[in-house]
Structures are given as C-alpha cells and as structure tokens.
Amino acid sequence: MSRFAPRPQPPYYAVIFTSQRTEGDHEYGATADRMVELAAQQPGYLGVESTRDASGLGITVSYWRSLDDIAAWRRVLEHTAARNRGRAQWYSHYELRIAKVERAYGWDRADGTRPGDGGA
C-alpha cells in the first residue's frame, strides 16, 4: 500500500500534526493504527501521510474535503479519547495546523510525471 495520499483537485484541507513521542509504547502503536483505520471511514477523508524518526519526532498530515469534515472527525468519541490519552501519556509536545491546500503536484521516478503541472 502506498504511503502517499491521493492527489485530488484543490482546494481541500490538510491537518498537519507534528509531535514528539515520550519513551515507551503504552499502547500508542495499536491506537495510532486504529485512528488511521477510523479516520479512513469518516466522511470527507481524502488520505494521510505519516512518518516518525528514531528520536520520536513525527509528522502526520491528513487530508479532508472541508473544515466541517475535520470538525466532525474531532467529535468522534474514540478520537477524542485518543487525543486525551496523547496528552496524558504519548506526547511531550505537539503542534497542530489546519491549512487549505491551494496547489498540489507530484513526481514519480517510474512514470516521470513532470513536476509543476499543478501550479507553483
């Protein structure tokens, strides 16, 4: 499965979540997997990209059709519980930004898609 999100036509929204993990798992891995699964079932979900280095610094960007879809996902009880647990156990610091994607393009070595087709 690709770790890149699809490339829908802008505009759409990005939730950029940058976080530093604490030591130890404390069920973080299983919950993170579950949140990815649950997010993908929500209305307006467009995709996610996520990575974390060995020092525990991670960036997850999820993509959504609208701000209303993001707000609705925030209200899903299992997600609210996970956020609370994040502050209680999993993270030492995080930054969260909500941004409107205005331009998007990509490039792949295999198909040689030209960058810049989508703007910028």
Place this chain on the structure above:
Amino acid sequence: MSRFAPRPQPPYYAVIFTSQRTEGDHEYGATADRMVELAAQQPGYLGVESTRDASGLGITVSYWRSLDDIAAWRRVLEHTAARNRGRAQWYSHYELRIAKVERAYGWDRADGTRPGDGGA
C-alpha cells in the same frame, strides 16, 4: 534547538513535501542541511519541521509569510539545482502541496498550554 517551528499568527503558508528517498546518500545529507540553512535566510521564512523514518519516507513542512516568498525561494539558483538533483538521484517519489494555514495551536507537557486556544 527545537525541531518545532514557531507559532506565528495565521494566516501564513505551508509547503508540505513528502518524499521517498532512494538508497545511498549521494551527498543528500549535506545538501539537505544546506537547504535548511539557505531557506532560513530567505525573506518571509517562518520555520521548518522535518522528519524521516528508517524506510526513507520523509515529510518536511516549511512555513512562509506569503506565496510570493515561496515563489522567490523556488527561484534561488542553489535551490533549483538541489531540486533537479533530487529528481536525478535522491527521490523515487514525492508529493508537494502548498497550503494556507488558517488555524494553529500547540501543546507542551512542561507548560501545559491548553490545546484549542488558537481555534479548531
């Protein structure tokens, strides 16, 4: 030095660059460090957050005051050369999105900043 970007008042812009590295360094590390240094000298630069996992999947988000500042940074010759080399050697796939940050907030375990103060 913090690996989190500062938290200026929105609106501002994010360049979300998700990439898969090829095998081997090929001077990637030194060039990446130089690009971070060079970006920080550009007008309108607000900060950067970057991480990459052991499989080579990385996300770098740089923050800028305006679209014009982003366009000017793209035209810096050393940056253009690095992008060309990225396609020639360093990446097998990337996605690039330009997005307008509308809301931003953060949380830190030490100071207990409440999330949600900035909106969302």
